[in-house]
Amino acid sequence: MTYDIVVVGGGIFGLSVAKAALGKGLKVALLEKNTIASGASAGLVGALMPHVPSKWNDKKQFQLDALIELSDIVEELEEATGLSVGYSRAGRLIPLYTEPKLEHALSRVEESKQRWRSDETGFTFNVVKETPFNDWLTPEAAPLGIIWDTLAARANPRLVSAGLKTLLETRIDIMEHTEYLGFDETTGTVSLGNGESLSADRVVLSAGYEGFEPLSKIAGKPIGMGVKGQSLLLEYKADKPLPVIYDNGIYVVSHANGTVAIGSTSEQEWTSKEPVEADIQTMLSKAVDFCPSLKDAPILTRWAGIRPKCKKRDPLVGLIPGKDKTWVATGGFKISYAISHRIAACLMQEMFPEQDQTIHLPESFKPAFHFG
Numbered sequence: 053m054t055y056d057i058v059v060v061g062g063g064i065f066g067l068s069v070a071k072a073a074l075g076k077g078l079k080v081a082l083l084e085k086n087t088i089a090s091g092a093s094a095g096l097v098g099a100l101m102p103h104v105p106s107k108w109n110d111k112k113q114f115q116l117d118a119l120i121e122l123s124d125i126v127e128e129l130e131e132a133t134g135l136s137v138g139y140s141r142a143g144r145l146i147p148l149y150t151e152p153k154l155e156h157a158l159s160r161v162e163e164s165k166q167r168w169r170s171d172e173t174g175f176t177f178n179v180v181k182e183t184p185f186n187d188w189l190t191p192e193a194a195p196l197g198i199i200w201d202t203l204a205a206r207a208n209p210r211l212v213s214a215g216l217k218t219l220l221e222t223r224i225d226i227m228e229h230t231e232y233l234g235f236d237e238t239t240g241t242v243s244l245g246n247g248e249s250l251s252a253d254r255v256v257l258s259a260g261y262e263g264f265e266p267l268s269k270i271a272g273k274p275i276g277m278g279v280k281g282q283s284l285l286l287e288y289k290a291d292k293p294l295p296v297i298y299d300n301g302i303y304v305v306s307h308a309n310g311t312v313a314i315g316s317t318s319e320q321e322w323t324s325k326e327p328v329e330a331d332i333q334t335m336l337s338k339a340v341d342f343c344p345s346l347k348d349a350p351i352l353t354r355w356a357g358i359r360p361k362c363k364k365r366d367p368l369v370g371l372i373p374g375k376d377k378t379w380v381a382t383g384g385f386k387i388s389y390a391i392s393h394r395i396a397a398c399l400m401q402e403m404f405p406e407q408d409q410t411i412h413l414p415e416s417f418k419p420a421f422h423f424g
C-alpha cells in the first residue's frame with residue numbers, strides 16, 4: 053500500500069498537517085519517533101496571541117485570520133471528539149509602566165480598529181486605566197495603565213494535541229516510536245529507524261527543531277535552530293476565564309482546569325533541556341508581581357521544551373528546494389498553536405494548486421525566502 057502523504061513529527065504542526073491532508077481525502081501516515089506531542093508540543097502555556105496592530109504586513113494578516121477562525125476550528129474538534137481543549141477567547145492584558153510603552157500603545161489603538169476590523173469582528177485593542185478583572189494584574193505592576201485586547205485566546209496545549217490525536221487515530225495510521233530516516237523520491241521509499249520502510253507519494257517534514265539539520269544540509273547554511281523555553285504550572289482556580297497576561301517575554305495563562313501556567317521561550321543558548329530552578333523562580337516572582345494572589349499557589353509541575361525557530365524567524369511552509377515530493381511545515385514563531393491549522397491548510401494549497409486558493413501564504417513563509 054502506498055500512502056499519499058507521510059507526515060514526519062507528531063507535534064502540533066505534524067498533527068495539523070495530517071488533519072488537513074485527511075480533510076482532502078488523502079491516505080495519511082504520521083511518524084513520530086517518540087510519542088505524540090512529546091516535543092515542544094508537550095507544553096503547558098497555551099497563549100494564543102495576535103501580533104500587535106502596527107506596521108501591518110502579510111504575516112500579521114495571516115495570524116489575525118488564523119486567530120479569528122480558531123474558535124470554529126476548536127468547536128469542530130471538540131464536537132468530533134467529545135473532548136474539551138480548554139479553549140477560551142479570554143483576551144490579553146499587557147502592563148504599561150514606561151511613558152514610551154504607553155505612547156506606543158495609544159498609537160496602536162487607532163490602527164487596531166482598522167487592522168482588526170473592530171466594527172465587523174468586535175475584537176478591540178484598548179488602553180485602560182486599571183484591570184477589569186479584580187486583582188488579575190495589580191495596579192502596582194501597571195502604573196500607567198494596561199493594554200487590554202479581546203482577540204487573544206488560550207487553550208490547554210496538551211489537550212489540543214490529545215484532541216487531534218483522538219480525531220486522527222481511527223482515520224490515519226499513527227506510528228509512534230517510529231523514526232523517519234529519509235525518503236527516496238525516485239522509488240517512493242520512506243526509510244524507518246526500525247529497518248522497515250513505507251511507500252509514499254509525498255513526505256512532509258514537521259519534525260520540530262531536529263528537522264532543521266537535514267534542511268540546513270540541503271541549503272548549505274543554517275535554516276533554523278532550537279530555542280528553549282521553560283514553564284511551571286500552579287494550582288489556582290479562577291471563577292471565570294481570565295485574560296492572558298503578557299510582559300517582556302513572560303506569559304501568565306489561567307486555564308479552565310483550575311491551573312495557571314507561567315512560561316517564557318526565548319533562550320537561544322542552552323545546554324540542558326531540563327527546567328532550571330533559578331529561571332523558574334524568576335518567572336514565578338514576576339508573575340506574583342503581576343498577580344499577588346498567585347503567591348501561595350502550589351506548584352504542580354515544571355516543564356522545559358525546545359521549540360523550532362527558523363533562522364529568518366517566520367514559519368517555513370512548502371516544497372523543499374531541489375526536491376519534487378518532499379515538503380516542509382515548521383517553525384511557527386512562539387504561537388504555533390494559534391496558526392498551525394492555517395499553516396496546514398496553506399501547505400495543502402501549495403501541494404494541490406489546482407484546488408481553491410483561498411489563503412494567502414506570505415512570501416516570508418515560503419522556502420525561497422528561507423533558502424535564498
Ligand SMILES: Cc1cc2nc3c(=O)[nH]c(=O)nc-3n(C[C@H](O)[C@H](O)[C@H](O)COP(=O)(O)OP(=O)(O)OC[C@H]3O[C@@H](n4cnc5c(N)ncnc54)[C@H](O)[C@@H]3O)c2cc1C
Pocket residue numbers: 060061062063064065066083084085086087088089090091092093094095096097098099100230231232233258259260261262263279280281282283303315316317355356357358359360382383384385386387388389390
Ligand atoms: C516553554 C514554552 C512555552 C510555549 N508557549 C507557547 C504558547 O503559549 N503558545 C503557542 O502557540 N506556542 C507556545 N510555544 C511554542 C510551541 O510549543 C511550539 O512552537 C510548537 O509546539 C512546535 O510544534 P512542532 O510540531 O513544530 O514541533 P514539536 O512539537 O517539537 O514536534 C516535532 C516532533 O517531531 C518528532 N521528530 C523529530 N525528528 C523525527 C524523526 N526523524 N522521525 C520521527 N519523528 C521525529 C519529535 O519527536 C517531535 O515530537 C511554547 C514553547 C515552549 C518551549
